Amino acid sequence: GGTCNDGVCTCPFGYGDYFCQTVTVPVRLVGGNGYSSGRVEVFYESQWGTVCDHYWSLDDAVVVCRQLGYASGAMAAHKSAYFGQGSGPIWLDNLMCDGSEPDLFNCTHPGVGIENCDHSDDAGVECAVTCDDIVCQNGAVCIEGHCNCTFG
Numbered sequence: 001g002g003t004c005n006d007g008v009c010t011c012p013f014g015y016g017d018y019f020c021q022t023v024t025v026p027v028r029l030v031g032g033n034g035y036s037s038g039r040v041e042v043f044y045e046s047q048w049g050t051v052c053d054h055y056w057s058l059d060d061a062v063v064v065c066r067q068l069g070y071a072s073g074a075m076a077a078h079k080s081a082y083f084g085q086g087s088g089p090i091w092l093d094n095l096m097c098d099g100s101e102p103d104l105f106n107c108t109h110p111g112v113g114i115e116n117c118d119h120s121d122d123a124g125v126e127c128a129v130t131c132d133d134i135v136c137q138n139g140a141v142c143i144e145g146h147c148n149c150t151f152g
Contacts, residue, residue, distance in 0.1 A: 027067050031083035037126040039083040040064050042091050049089035052117035053079035059099040065127035067103050078124035085119035
């Protein structure tokens with residue numbers, strides 16, 4: 001589980017950013033709203049890196065959102081560094097997910113680190129959030145699709 005301080009929920013390393021659920025490949029969303037949208041980054045070989053938007057589709061976004069615990073899937077798959085450019089390695093390119101995979105690394109791709117992109121091609125997602133999808137941690141309650149860490 002995570003901890004809540006001043007309305008901000010944090011999770012231990014290796015867990016989904018917002019729901020504190022174990023994920024097979026650590027993934028995070030950066031530059032968006034802080035929990036359900038942002039640039040997609042994956043952790044590989046002890047380093048965070050981005051995902052290139054070549055062939056990026058809603059099926060790919062669904063896999064990311066499911067990894068983070070959003071059972072309702074994705075509302076949008078964004079291209080062209082919509083949430084800003086990342087830095088460091090670009091770990092994945094030419095992803096072709098069918099939406100059923102447990103994580104992005106299980107989608108069809110040419111190989112980790114094999115890419116012909118730059119960070120202007122960073123992929124992003126907007127996950128669909130409802131309270132039916134959310135299991136809040138440490139006594140937080142779900143309000144309008146968000147875990148509210150204010151304790152009553």
